[in-house]
Amino acid sequence: MIDRRVESEGPLNRLDDWDDFVEARYPTPGAKATEDFRKYDDGARDGVREFYQLNHRFQTYDFVQEKKKTYLSFNHSPMTVLDAVDYLNTLVDDSDPDIDLSQREHLLQTAEAIRADGHEDWFVLTGFIHDLGKILCLFGEPQWAVVGDTFPVGCAFSPRIVYPEFLADNPDSTDPRFNTRLGIYEEGCGLRNVDLSWGHDEYLFHVITQAGCALPESAQYMIRYHSFYPWHREEDYEYLLDDHDRQMLRSVREFNKYDLYSKSPERPDWSRLSGYYTSLIEKYLPGKLQW
């Protein structure tokens, strides 16, 4: 049998080590980061630090423009949502399959937790698809360009970004075009006009919106900004927001609750759930999407 398994490239043993680190940093839903998150240690810590070193050094304004040019031409592969879920599920890490959840299992646990709380179907589907942009790893992108807390590029870096000291290695931090409070942006310009560091959030947002996504705007915000912790948790970058962003913040925070705290050792049964999710996809995101 052909081995189709692909590993993500980078210092994390598992792509989900980043998610686990974020959860350790934010043990209380809705609250800011705990001061002692640096003590986070389960053997994955060195990999996580190295991961942030790379992420903070290489996520420059120019890098983001280059990735947008590459991926927002959508010439990688036409796939339905379910094709993309299957494809993402071929991503394996240096992990123990008996203990660690697959990518599909994380999507399902997030979605099922949203459903169990009686939320609307579009919200459930948002949980089911929110990390599909991680297929960037399968297109050969390194971990630091796929996951990680996102932050604006093109203006000064916030000290509320995790491991801010690593941002000193980012050439934009000494570039006078980019290292002032507003940089290339205008006060209150709105997040839609701000470039964030490149990753799975931004990519999926563009994939679904260019396909004429019927999901409500709250869902689009949840997808696009779910890793933007310096905003939705640390409450920074107020000066870039417009009133619309402020309204949408509630939705992004509501989503984060499920993304971060829905992990459970109980494995969801895809064969039992597939019919329901297929009908949601038919309703909101039918047919092939361009990736």
Ligand SMILES: [Fe+2]
């Ligand atoms: Fe994510």
Ligand SMILES: [Fe+2]
């Ligand atoms: Fe997630």
